[in-house]
Amino acid sequence: MDRKKIVKALEEYLGVKSKYLGAPTFAYEVMTDDETYTIDREGKITTADENELGLEEVLNDTQNFEEPTEINEVEVIIPLDGHTGITLRNLVNMMYSKQFLIKKAFDITENIVEEDFSLGINEAKITLLEDFKEALYSLGENGCPGIKFDFQDSTITFKFLKGKWNVEKIETYSNFVAILNQKAKELKRVSPKVKSTDNEKYTFRTWLLRLGMIGDEYKQDRKVLLQNLSGNSAFRKEKPKKPQDSGE
Structure with a gap:
């Protein structure tokens, strides 16, 4: 052809x-x-x-996924292994700084991390797991409603996904929180600062690539995560129009 x-x-x-x-x-x-x-x-x-x-x-490559079913809440439980107080704060800050885009991507309305909790956890002196635990209990666990830190069972539960979801999207949710958790352990420090954007798809896609969601392995996940966002995933700004060329 x-x-x-x-x-x-x-x-x-x-x-x-x-x-x-x-x-x-x-x-x-x-x-x-x-x-x-x-x-x-x-x-x-x-x-x-x-x-x-x-x-x-x-x-x-159609988007004819199976029909969504009503799910009250999806929980993904990940071991606490390899975390320190600093890396748990990294995880909270990663969630908070991109919370607007994460919520829109997963079509949820409730906060994953509350503003007061973000401020308090970053004001606390934290190095060890015990430091984070003390700060968490002092600030109140309800300040981080989308994530449960269980120090007795040594697990982290991500529980912010709610509503009508199908198998493919639940897999995306699981992959997303797993890679987010791993990246939090690798970074020295993460800022909680929230930055505005006029191109949601480009901003979120760039962040996903930095997390490690690269290549065909995560192609479907990126597609699911970007489909509710506005903007263009390929270009930061709208491409300048080029003069039409009538020749080949």
């Missing part, structure tokens, strides 16, 4: 118009809310993550 037919097939299937980019690539770009496809001179299709796809792969 020649390139023009590939572009036309993508336009019809995705319901969007393509853009001809002109020199130096002479490529076509087909952009949706969830992905940006680039079709080069040879008809090769690549995604924003630079993954090469065949036309059939794109056309068969």
